[in-house]
Amino acid sequence: MVEIEAQLPKWLEVRYDLLWAEFKDLPFGLETATKILVEKNKDAEKEVPVFISELRKAGWLTTELDPADARKRIY
Numbered sequence: 001m002v003e004i005e006a007q008l009p010k011w012l013e014v015r016y017d018l019l020w021a022e023f024k025d026l027p028f029g030l031e032t033a034t035k036i037l038v039e040k041n042k043d044a045e046k047e048v049p050v051f052i053s054e055l056r057k058a059g060w061l062t063t064e065l066d067p068a069d070a071r072k073r074i075y
Contacts, residue, residue, distance in 0.1 A: 008058055015041060015051045016060055027074040029066065 008016060015037055019028070022036050033052060037043040043051070052075065055061040066072040 008055075008060065012051065012054055012058070015043070016055055027064075029072060029074055033075070 018036060018040050019033060022028075023032075030049065030052060034045055034048040037048050037051065038045055052061065056063060056075075061075045063073045063075055066074050
């Protein structure tokens, strides 16, 4: 079976690249991702959860519960 790599839309790839440059394989929370994307890409704070959600749907981010606060997620 041939594995097909999903292509991200350019607008989403830019944000993924910014997050990857900052965190690599380290876990991060929504607050930290928001800070990075607002500072480096001038994104609106309310749009960041949409970007994270789209990256999760595409399989480019994984999620787990934050051990310190089960209401939050770690990516």
